[in-house]
Amino acid sequence: MDPFTLRTAACLFFFMTLQARGDQLSKPALLVLTKDSDDVVMVGDTVNFMCQTAHSGASRFLLECQHQNLPVEQSESNFTIVGVTSNNTCKYYTCQYCVQSVCSEPSDPVILYVRETFPPPKIFAIPWKVVQPGDPITIACSSPYDDVSFSLYKNNQLVAEDGNNARMFYYNITQMNEQDGGQYICTFTKTMANKLQLQSEPSDPLLIRAKDLPKPTISGETNYSDNEGLLIHCTAPTQYRRMWFRLISDKNDTEQEINDVPTKNVTFVISYPEYLQKKYYCDYRIRIGNDFAYSKVSNAAIIGSAHNDHTTENIIRLLLAAFILLATAAITCIHFKSLHRSVLLDRPSDNVTFTMESEAITVEQKPGNQYID
CATH class of the missing domain: 2.60.40.10 (Immunoglobulins)
Structure with missing residues (x-):
């Protein structure tokens, strides 16, 4: 036999040896297809297995399971089990595919557990x-x-x-x-x-x-350190070791929260209030074991914008300033009137000459003399 023929025969023998071992075929992947998104298989369900491979020349597929009357061999890559029972519970399902007489190594194992009761709701x-x-x-x-x-x-x-x-x-x-x-x-x-x-x-x-938790009280005021700001105070009737507070708008939206504080008084700061009037509410909650207990919602606090609304405190301040101004003016007026009455007119001097037009008589006052008509 010439050297070329010998080398060809040696290569063919080596290739056939590799085929016999299946080393040239990639490992397949076994997929379990169920109706349940969590792959829960119940007694009576239909289960589909897919032996997935990228090899296009596969002619046979095998599904195997420990302790079962398997393997199942067929020409399609999909295997279907209708009406599974607890006997179909298998610790290791694997699959293989074959090209002519050569088969791949088994897939990674897949565990199929058939349940007789559904998972809890x-x-x-x-x-x-x-x-x-x-x-x-x-x-x-x-x-x-x-x-x-x-x-x-x-x-x-x-x-x-x-x-x-x-x-x-x-x-x-x-x-x-x-x-x-x-x-x-x-x-x-x-x-x-x-x-x-x-x-x-x-x-x-x-x-x-x-759990009965009474409603808190709520009040609001303008933040004078910031003309655009509002302060909203929320006070619970009872203090607990840990308290959570919530500011709620008239649309039942949570505006702000102050969480896990050891006090029954909190203040919510609204830096940029809306220009239209708005109602605010507040409530609080406490922890009971692993749960929360919520209070009743407070009465409404109606708060307007800093430009268009005057709070009660502002009105009181304006009225007080006006009253002080009026009182000051009245005191000043009374003072001037009393001062005018207290000034005495000087008596006429002895050398003053009075003329009486009705009598056309001139009377001259001499020193030491009395008045003469």
Whole structure:
């Protein structure tokens, strides 16, 4: 055999050896496709596996699983399991692809866990978990799944059920009182495609309570150190160790917050007030365990612009200044009148000659003589 033929045969043998080991084929990736965004697989679901590879010449695909009657071999890269059961729970699913008689190495393993109960729903309170006595409160339960039926429990006793087959359930309490307080949980049930009804795990507990926090007082004044500024004072009736305050506009928007202070008096500074009159309110909250309790909202403080509005204090100052000015003028006038009355006229001297026109008689006063008609 000539040297060229020998080298060709050696290369062919080496290439066939590599093919037999599959070293020239890149490792595939195994993807699990479910209807759930979190890849939660329930009993009765349909699950799709995709053995993904960039090789265009793959002719066979294999899906393997430990402790299962596998591998499954087919010509397509997609594998479908309809109506999975708990027996389909597998710690390691892998896939391979083959080009002619050579197969790739297995993909990285994928764990498929088939659940017999759904994950728990979420439960929360609207607006808060601690409200004023007599205020409304809503308990809401939510699930990421469609067509579910909710059950709501208080202290392990069923209080409400919902059969609307929606993702949300609302339980309304129109006037909260102490009897409504307690620990609530919710669950849901879903009917699968095979008519099997599966329950969810219970939600986290939700503790709702009624707490009476009286409303604070509110007042406002012009900031004289800054003609464009306003000072709004908010005072709670009781001081707690930690307090949170909020300034609210007439549109129910939070304008400012002062958080976690050990005082019941706070002042909000508005540097650039609007020129139109505006109503402000304030409230406060305190921490109770891991929750917050909110107070009633204060009365309104109506505050106008620094250019167009005069506060009560400004009006009082103007009236007081006017009164002082009038009083000063009156005192000055009285002083001048009394001064005019206190000046005595000089008596005529002895050498003054009086002329009486009616009698046309001239009388001359001599020293030591008396008046003569």
